[in-house]
Amino acid sequence: MPRIDLPQGTLDLLILRTLALEPQHGWAISERIQQISSDVLRVQQGSLYPALHRLERRGWIKARWGTSENNRRAKFYELTKTGRRQLEVEKDAWDKLTAAVAQVLGTA
């Protein structure tokens, strides 16, 4: 199964995007990313939790303890207002970047 290492900064974008749908706990976030990317993108726990707490510290997401789908205590993360704005900004930047990269690759 092909795996791709995530470029720097991409993980933040993916997390924000995933949380834009609904609040999730850490495991669900990594599962969701894996599912949607058809198993191409896998998020290592070693990067996921530091990223989550980095985002929390920047105030883009906030955490609260809740009950998981299997009735266990779990920590849920949700997007804040600034987080939502930040998602737009990052998504724009990403689109521009990928378009530009594609263009270069297409013509060269």
Next chain:
Amino acid sequence: MFRDLWLRMRALFRRRSVETELDDELRFHLERQVEKYVKGGLSREEATRRARMEFGGVEQVKEEYRDARGVSPIETLTRDVRYGLRTLRSNPGFSVVAILTLALGIGANTAIFSVIDSVLLRPLPYADPASLVMVWESNSQQANPHNTVSPPDFLDWDSRNSVFSGMAGLFDQRTNLTGNGAPQEVALQDVTANFFAVLGVNPVLGAGFSAENGQPGHDDVVILSHGFWKEHFAGDSSIIGKTVTLNGHPLIVVGVAPQGFDWFIKDSSLTGAKPQMWTPWIIPKTFHDRKNVGRFMTVVARLKPGATVQQARVQMNTIAAQIAQEYPDFNGNWGANVVPVREQISGDLRPALWILFGAVGFVLLVACANVSSLLLARAAAREREVAIRTAVGASRWRIAFQLLTESVLLAVIGGSIGVGLAVWGTNALLAASPRNLLDLRSVSIDMRILSFAAGSTLLAGLIFGFLPSFISAHASVAETLKEGGRGSSAGKGRGMARSAFVVLQMCLALVLLAGSGLLIRSFIRLVGVDPGFDSSHLLTFKVTLPGLKYGTDAKCQAFFRELLPRLSHLPGVRSVTMNSFPPFSGLGAATGVRLLSQPPRSLKDLPVAEVRVVGPSYFSTMGIPLRAGRTFSEQELAEARHVAIINQGFVDKYLSGVNPLGQKAVIYMKSNEDSENTPSEIIGVVGDVRQMGLDTPGEPTVYWPHPELVYSGMTILVRTSNDPLGLVSAARNELQQMDPEQPMAAVATMGQLLGDSLARSRFTMLLLAIFAAIALTLASIGIYGVIAYGVTQRTQEFGIRIALGAEGRDVLRLVLGQGTRLVLLGIGLGVVLALTLGRFLSTLLYGISPTDPLTFGAVALLLALVALVACYVPARRATRVDLIETLRYE
């Protein structure tokens, strides 16, 4: 922004709950992953195994999580401290040795610093002490740079200078206080009325001296020292305006000096005691004429704002040169010498203290090297722990920081015990230092000392912790784990570092041993010096007769002529005599002597001799040998017959090749006028006495019988058959039967006075020897550790060598060879360093060169022997290696 702050604070203060939450969150994640695999058809064990594997290093995740959370530094520190404490507790042997080593090093440093601080650094109890200077006279023909000052010179200096805002003069005397309980002798300073104003000191009670008190008729006032006021007047605040009676004169108390204030200059004190009170002194009109007065004053002056000591020196030299031209007879060869007060007060203790401070710094360095070495040895044992922590994701920096924290922790514990040792050590130091050497009151452990201790502790922790943690943190993980923790590159780096530490310890220990060896040799020489008289079984005390009661020479003379026979009849007394300035009292008087047989010269070029006035059978009582002629006859001791006895030094210097007996000499003691001085005939020559201390050869001296110059204060010398102090009360009883108001002062045995004169040398020698012993012990432990560790590392090699036929001897030689190389290198470097530093010691040495080959050879040998014994113990173990055992060990 606030959210960020809140998260950080919460993380910091609720560390435990934050940490637990993190654990919960990660555990939840792991469980969900396992469930997923189980659903996918795996067995629970297999699912758990795979989830764990995927999850990666839990430690690493937590670590990075903590970094992301952003409170790491402080939190990491507390965690490291806990971890460090745990590690120290689990290695009690190592911890105890390291902590004690550091406690010794830091304790010794702190104790010496507390003394340095009080003697050299702490501000003096005067306003703006940096601008206070002493002004002395100095004669280009004599060695003493701090000669007391004559009143007319003081008056001329005061009126002609423009660098001082004020100049005060004083002299010490003893006086009898009566009317307040038993009569007692008190130390008094007669000061010019501006004395307190020049020092910038205000009384805590009363107004002090006014300018008017410097006028005749208004000088019957006195200021009490704080201590005297507390002790004798119970701190009575209504004392101002009351009277005290000194030498029969009633004086009105106008002030009490502040606590801690005194004025004691050893070089010029005529009493050898701190003043207990001050009275204003009006320089008599007759003292304005140089013919009538000698040099006896102490002069202190305050620099004008902006004026420097250098400017004052230049100007005072100019003024002294003018005076020397105007009065060539009295001031030829005399100049002025300006000395900052701080320098004056710390005096001859200054070089000794700095040397001790340097030495104790070396001790701390040796201690640091030792602990460093221990840490390196322990680091080898912890190599796997470090490698595993690195493997699970701890960064090199984190590991280095963790190890450094442990070092600082060690230092802090060692330092705290060290401060305790310092408190105890300072007291021991003061107890060991005889009176007048250190000021007992002023040395104490306070915030300044504690900050110093804290600073040196932290520095020590960083110094000895840096290299071990650096090397350990840079160990290659793969190599360590592969090689099973032995013989890795870090191991080699550590071996090098430990060898270097051994060389450093040997080097520093040699320097300290050499220093203390030199001081010990010097001290032995000093003690072996013959003082020129028999100092055993000799009681001394001073009797000063007050002028009001015993105003005439006849009365004074009669008193002593009655007192001495009374004392000699006491049981246990072999003989009794007296001297105006006895040996080792630090006091004396000197003047010009004109020999009639020699061509006339001006006053300033006359031979100079000390003049001592003595009582009956002085030379036989003291055990001073008569070299020629005879001693004083009964008539000569009863009335002035104009005779004198000189010492051998006088003959050698001024009368060599001439028969001194029968020569006539004018001794200008009473005045400088020929008309007032009858020439004395020299009737005898006696042996030299080291009056000023064992390290100072006797000066040319003239002895007069008491009637020639009737001093009212004389020191009585009693030669006893048994313990001299056993006679004190009987002697006091005799004295007070003659005059119940007459006190007995400065009671001491000659042995005590002799001991006091050796105090500085003994003190410095003792401390340096203790430091050297500590350094020697630590250095031996250091080399023992290194060799023992090397032997353990090479057990297998030795086993194989022996199995292949090597003798125990060969192995012994191999191990000792390694030790010897380090020891010799250290000793070689140490000798070079000690020779370089030796010149700092030369001021403290008597009769021995700072490069004395015998001392250097002896201490090098001593160090080499001790070090080799320390090597021999583990080397011996190496020869007993059993091959089977060795292979099993692997």
